[in-house]
Each structure stands twice: as structure tokens, then as C-alpha cells.
Amino acid sequence: MKHDAPLPCPPPEPLAVTGRAGRWLWAAYGLLMALGLAVYAAAPRVTETPARVGTRAAPEAANLAHVAQGARVVASSFMMNAHHHPLYLIDGEARPSPMEKWVAAADDAAPWIEVRLARRARLEALVLELAGAHGEPVTTNMANYEVACVDEGRVVASFDVVGNLDDRPRTALGGCEADAVRVRFSVGPERTPQALVRVFEARVLGAWL
Amino acid sequence: MSVAPTTPVEPQTGATPTPTPAKASLGLWLLGLMAAGLVVRAWYTSLQGGLHYPDAIFQYLEPPWAMMHGDGWMPWEFVRGARNWLIPWHYGALMGLGDLFGLRGMDLYHLLWAHNVLLSLAIIPAGYRLGRAMGRGDGRLGLLVAGAFALFPTFGVFAPHTLSEGHALVFTAWAYALWMEQVVWPGAAGGRRRAFAIGALLGGVFIARVSLAVFLPLVLLDYLGRRRWAHLAAGSAGFLAAMAVLGLSDWVAWGTPFQSIIEYVKFNWVEGGAARLEVKPRGWYWETLFLERLGAATWLVVAANAAALWRHWRMVLAWVLPLVALSALGIKQERFLLTIWPFVLAGMVGGLWELSRWVPRARWAPAAVAVALVCAFNVAGLRSMEQLRWKAGVFAAQDWIGRQGTATGVLHEAETHIHGGKTLLGEAVPMVRYRSALRGHRLFNFVIAESERLTKGLGRDRHWRQAATFEQGVVVFERVDGWTARAPDAPTP
Numbered sequence: 001m002k003h004d005a006p007l008p009c010p011p012p013e014p015l016a017v018t019g020r021a022g023r024w025l026w027a028a029y030g031l032l033m034a035l036g037l038a039v040y041a042a043a044p045r046v047t048e049t050p051a052r053v054g055t056r057a058a059p060e061a062a063n064l065a066h067v068a069q070g071a072r073v074v075a076s077s078f079m080m081n082a083h084h085h086p087l088y089l090i091d092g093e094a095r096p097s098p099m100e101k102w103v104a105a106a107d108d109a110a111p112w113i114e115v116r117l118a119r120r121a122r123l124e125a126l127v128l129e130l131a132g133a134h135g136e137p138v139t140t141n142m143a144n145y146e147v148a149c150v151d152e153g154r155v156v157a158s159f160d161v162v163g164n165l166d167d168r169p170r171t172a173l174g175g176c177e178a179d180a181v182r183v184r185f186s187v188g189p190e191r192t193p194q195a196l197v198r199v200f201e202a203r204v205l206g207a208w209l
Numbered sequence: 210m211s212v213a214p215t216t217p218v219e220p221q222t223g224a225t226p227t228p229t230p231a232k233a234s235l236g237l238w239l240l241g242l243m244a245a246g247l248v249v250r251a252w253y254t255s256l257q258g259g260l261h262y263p264d265a266i267f268q269y270l271e272p273p274w275a276m277m278h279g280d281g282w283m284p285w286e287f288v289r290g291a292r293n294w295l296i297p298w299h300y301g302a303l304m305g306l307g308d309l310f311g312l313r314g315m316d317l318y319h320l321l322w323a324h325n326v327l328l329s330l331a332i333i334p335a336g337y338r339l340g341r342a343m344g345r346g347d348g349r350l351g352l353l354v355a356g357a358f359a360l361f362p363t364f365g366v367f368a369p370h371t372l373s374e375g376h377a378l379v380f381t382a383w384a385y386a387l388w389m390e391q392v393v394w395p396g397a398a399g400g401r402r403r404a405f406a407i408g409a410l411l412g413g414v415f416i417a418r419v420s421l422a423v424f425l426p427l428v429l430l431d432y433l434g435r436r437r438w439a440h441l442a443a444g445s446a447g448f449l450a451a452m453a454v455l456g457l458s459d460w461v462a463w464g465t466p467f468q469s470i471i472e473y474v475k476f477n478w479v480e481g482g483a484a485r486l487e488v489k490p491r492g493w494y495w496e497t498l499f500l501e502r503l504g505a506a507t508w509l510v511v512a513a514n515a516a517a518l519w520r521h522w523r524m525v526l527a528w529v530l531p532l533v534a535l536s537a538l539g540i541k542q543e544r545f546l547l548t549i550w551p552f553v554l555a556g557m558v559g560g561l562w563e564l565s566r567w568v569p570r571a572r573w574a575p576a577a578v579a580v581a582l583v584c585a586f587n588v589a590g591l592r593s594m595e596q597l598r599w600k601a602g603v604f605a606a607q608d609w610i611g612r613q614g615t616a617t618g619v620l621h622e623a624e625t626h627i628h629g630g631k632t633l634l635g636e637a638v639p640m641v642r643y644r645s646a647l648r649g650h651r652l653f654n655f656v657i658a659e660s661e662r663l664t665k666g667l668g669r670d671r672h673w674r675q676a677a678t679f680e681q682g683v684v685v686f687e688r689v690d691g692w693t694a695r696a697p698d699a700p701t702p
């Protein structure tokens with residue numbers, strides 16, 4: 001007989017893992033993975049910095065948006081590879097390096113940030129430090145954006161900023177009572193100076209309620 | 210192997226009767242081998258810590274973590290779109306399950322490692338079926354091959370790691386096992402369905418790593434050579450189905466079907482990018498995989514495979530062809546050839562099985578002794594493997610910092626991609642490489658120091674206190690005047 005002549009049929013399976021029970025096992029595994037994938041897909045996909053309890057006084061008492069005041073930031077995205085983390089927005093650093101700014105991801109068509117305060121406050125103003133404030137071309141300063149006071153997830157007041165040229169634009173918030181401030185930026189077309197949002201600092205001035 | 214009770218051989222037209230242990234006895238042996246395989250894998254997992262390959266973190270864990278939690282560090286492949294998301298999504302699903310149970314940091318890693326260890330056990334039944342087909346229905350050869358797959362230490366070392374090679378190993382072992390069964394029992398029911406599964410599994414191998422396409426031609430040529438047109442058509446359909454999944458996933462992830470393949474080809478062949486990465490000499494695989502990892506047992510493996518050429522030439526070609534093909538590529542890493550080991554072992558066992566025809570009462574013994582010898586040499590050979598606890602101290606430090614709940618920023622001395630990533634830290638805070646300009650920045654309230662110089666420097670600095678120490682001289686310093694600092698006299702954990 002030729003040594004590799006075909007045989008009629010394989011012997012039966014000796015172990016359940018390769019038989020019917022195995023198929024049940026893989027089916028259960030598939031269901032488990034589907035559940036995990038559903039949790040993965042349902043994740044909000046935003047950057048949310050953790051809440052911290054400050055033990056030192058913030059450098060500016062009126063700035064409620066400081067990590068030492070217990071503030072945190074939620075951002076639609078950030079440029080991860082260059083480490084432009086949104087937490088730099090509320091670090092109160094007076095002379096930041098070029099890295100220490102929030103830059104939205106290049107493919108984020110509608111970037112936004114929300115500075116969440118430790119508790120409700122009467123808000124007087126939002127001051128942003130844009131790219132021009134720390135030596136980058138003033139043309140990269142964001143010209144158009146919308147600022148909103150947010151209280152328990154609801155927008156209680158909003159303000160449009162159009163045609164800004166300032167490095168440190170101040171937006172009056174009219175004493176709104178809120179626990180967060182949201183900023184939605186209008187980015188420019190690709191490869192233009194305003195295609196990327198670059199913000200060094202976000203200060204929310206006001207007083208705790 | 211005292212599986213003495215043998216079932217009467219089924220009358221098979223033209224077939225030589227082969228003694229086969231009873232089904233129940235075989236099942237027990239196979240379960241025992243799987244338990245032994247689990248022990249080997251668990252043992253090697255317990256020995257390891259830290260970074261195996263940076264890709265294990267930054268190509269398969271960090272991207273899904275970053276998508277899920279909005280924080281991480283993406284390697285260039287995921288910025289450019291040169292990788293598909295199928296395996297990262299698989300880990301994303303496991304992260305989703307981990308999230309349900311609140312697993313973070315090292316606990317999450319342990320879940321992933323446990324999953325991969327269990328997944329890698331799937332090659333053991335594949336080994337049984339491969340060996341049984343090589344033995345033309347003899348379950349003893351099946352058990353010998355399964356035993357080799359269970360006990361081979363290299364599989365134990367690689368088992369927990371989140372590399373695409375883990376998936377590729379399972380896919381290849383099963384694809385070739387099913388193919389060998391098809392060679393031996395071509396008339397068995399479901400031939401086309403099986404061929405479809407083989408094609409789909411080989412497609413999975415290609416998806417896991419494009420260069421592992423070197424495992425395709427042997428099956429293709431075999432179908433052509435034996436004029437199995439229906440199997441060839443069904444196998445091609447299976448492969449195309451896998452490619453359709455790849456195309457669809459690329460479309461979802463990158464916006465263009467087959468973007469990952471297009472970018473892979475562009476980078477490696479059009480731009481010559483592969484030549485800039487870890488180019489090693491042609492003989493590197495032979496020297497590292499065989500001579501270094503197996504020592505003198507290399508010659509036993511080679512001789513036994515030579516003896517297997519007459520009856521088990523497919524198994525020999527199953528590892529020789531990929532070895533030759535991948536040796537021709539400039540970029541080489543040990544993990545890329547993990548998938549050849551099953552066939553090196555199967556070839557060796559098959560060769561010794563044929564040589565030991567003259568000891569019919571204990572025909573299994575020479576191959577079993579050879580498997581034990583090769584495993585013993587492999588244990589010794591793996592001691593020189595640098596990646597067993599590479600950066601284990603840094604990993605432990607990152608996990609520890611993440612658990613403190615006070616971090617606002619972390620500085621580390623290691624390169625950007627030589628640590629456990631944000632996945633391990635589990636906190637959405639800046640984590641960047643240490644430089645002196647950042648030392649005064651209050652946001653960075655933890656430093657992971659590895660060098661003696663930095664450890665001494667921070668030890669003398671009144672703004673920092675030593676908070677914890679880990680293996681390999683890794684010291685975590687905590688800023689005493691950070692925004693969320695603990696009191697300077699707080700006890701060191």
C-alpha cells in the first residue's frame with residue numbers, strides 16, 4: 001500500500017473540546033466577547049481627567065478651574081502622541097512649555113472641552129490662554145467658539161465669540177450659576193492655522209455658592 | 210504511555226490496522242496534557258513581569274484603551290493606519306468585560322494574560338488532531354504531538370502576551386491540523402466546509418500578521434498538486450471571507466477598505482521603511498530560535514525532521530518554508546516565528562515515530578524522550594531571554610501610582626514606548642518622559658526613577674520624597690508640594 005494513500009474516515013473525537021461541547025464552549029466565549037465589545041463600544045470616548053482633592057491653595061483663589069480647586073476637564077479628544085493632555089488646561093502654570101497645552105486631535109472636526117468645577121458657583125468670566133499667549137503665531141488663536149454655562153448637565157447660558165484676535169480672550173459669563181463651563185470650537189479648514197485647537201489654560205473666574 | 214486497552218481497529222478498506230487507545234482513555238490523556246499545558250503556561254506567566262515586546266502594549270492594548278478612555282499613546286502605525294483593528298478590538302472586548310468588574314491596572318493585565326493563556330491551550334487539541342492524522346488514525350502519535358504542544362516552554366513564555374502571534378499560533382495550528390486530516394481522510398464528510406474553515410483560519414493568520422502569509426502557499430500547492438479543485442475553491446472562499454472581514458473592519462476604523470494593507474505595502478516596500486527597523490542578518494532566526502533556544506537539542510530536532518521527510522514531508526515543509534521565507538526579510542523578531550514551532554515539534558515527533566517502528570511495544574517512547582529532552586534544553590535556552598522581566602519594576606511602579614488616586618502627572622525615565630502605557634496607569638493624567646525642565650512643574654507629582662543618578666538627585670531634593678521602591682532599582686518619588694500632595698511625613702507605603 002502506498003504510504004500516503006487516503007483513508008476512509010477519521011476516528012471519533014476523544015475529547016469534548018473538539019466535539020459538540022467544544023462548540024458550546026466557543027459559542028459561550030463568543031457571547032462573552034460580544035458583551036465586552038458592547039461595553040467597549042458604549043464607552044463615551046472622551047478624555048475625562050480624574051477628580052482630585054487639592055491640599056494646597058490654588059495660586060489664584062478666584063480661578064475655580066484649577067486642579068487644586070478640585071476641577072477636572074472633559075475633552076472631546078487630544079493629540080495623544082504629542083502629549084498635549086487636557087489636564088494642562090487647569091494646571092495654573094504661568095510659563096508653560098510648548099508641550100503643556102491642550103491640542104485637539106487632528107481628526108476632531110468638532111472639538112470641545114468642559115471644565116467641571118468641584119461644586120456650583122456664580123461664574124463671572126472665562127479666560128482662555130490661546131496659542132499666541134505663549135509664543136506661537138497669533139494666527140493660530142481660535143477666532144470662533146461658543147461658551148456655555150452648564151448646570152447639572154443642562155446649558156443655562158451660552159455666549160458666542162466671533163472673530164477673536166486676542167491671545168487671552170475673556171468671555172463674561174454674566175454671573176450664571178453653574179457647575180461647569182463648556183467651550184465648543186469652530187476649527188478652520190485642514191492645513192490652515194486654525195485647523196487645530198491649541199489652548200494653554202482655561203480659567204473660570206467666580207465665587208463658590 | 211500506558212493507555213494499554215486498545216480498541217479493535219475499524220475495518221478500513223486498504224488501511225493497515227493501527228492500535229489506538231480507547232476513546233475514554235485518550236480523552237483522559239488529552240485532558241491531562243491540557244492540564245499540564247496550563248501548568249507550564251501558568252508557571253512561565255508567574256515568572257514574567259513587565260514588557261515582553263513594546264508592541265504587546267502599544268499595538269494591541271493602548272489603542273483600544275485610548276479609544277475607550279480617551280487617553281493613551283498611539284504608535285505611528287495607528288496614526289498612519291498601517292494596522293488593522295481586529296485584534297485591538299478583541300482586547301477592547303476584554304477590556305469592556307474588565308470594566309464591568311472594575312478591573313484596572315495590573316488586575317486588568319492579569320485578566321488579559323489569563324485569557325491568552327487559556328486561548329493558547331487551544332493548540333493542544335489541534336496538536337492531537339495533527340498528530341493523529343500524521344499517524345493515520347493512531348491516537349498515540351496524536352497524544353505525542355499534543356504533549357509537545359502542551360509542554361514546550363517557548364509556548365509557555367509567549368502564552369500570556371498580548372501579541373498578534375498568540376492568535377496566529379492558534380489559527381495556524383488548527384488550519385494545518387484540519388488540512389492534514391483532509392489529506393489523510395479526503396472522503397470524510399464536510400470536506401468543503403472544512404476547506405472553507407482552513408481558508409478562513411489562514412486568512413486569520415494573515416490578518417494577525419501580514420508576513421505570516423508564508424503559511425498559505427504550502428496548503429495551496431498541496432490542493433493544486435492533488436487536484437482537489439473543490440477544496441481549493443472552498444478554501445479560497447474561506448480566505449476571501451476573512452479578507453472581507455478585514456476590508457470591512459478597515460473601512461469602519463480608517464474609512465478605507467484594506468487601508469491597513471495598503472499602508473503596510475507602502476511603508477515596507479514603496480518607502481523601504483522595513484529596512485529602517487531592526488534589520489538582522491539572514492541567519493539570525495537559525496541562531497536565535499534554534500541554536501540559542503534549543504542548544505544541542507537543535508541537532509536532534511533537525512535529524513528527526515530529516516527522518517520525517519519521507520512520510521511527513523508536509524510537516525517538515527510547514528516550518529522550513531516559513532523559516533527560509535522569513536529569514537529573507539530584513540526585519541526579524543523571535544515572536545514572528547512563534548508559529549513555526551508546532552510544526553518543528555510535529556516533524557520531530559513524526560520522524561522519531563517512524564524510526565521507532567522496531568520497538569512496537571513502546572513505539573511512543575523515543576519520541577516522548579525526545580520531547581522531554583527538547584523541552585529541557587528549551588528551559589535552559591530561555592534563561593537567556595531578556596524579556597522575561599524587562600521593566601518589571603517600572604510596570605509595578607505605574608500600577609502602584611495608578612492605585613494611589615492622587616496622581617496629577619507622572620514622569621518616567623523610560624522611553625515613550627518602553628513601559629506599561631496608560632492602560633496600566635489607568636488614570637487620565639499626563640505621563641511623559643522625565644526631563645529636568647518638568648521637575649519643578651507641580652502637576653507632575655510622581656516620578657518613576659530608574660537610574661541611580663536621578664534617584665540620588667530626587668533623594669536630595671526637598672520637594673520630593675521617596676514613596677515606594679520596586680525591583681530592578683526602580684524608585685517612585687512623590688512631590689511633597691504638589692497640588693494634591695500628601696503630608697510630607699506621611700508613611701511610605
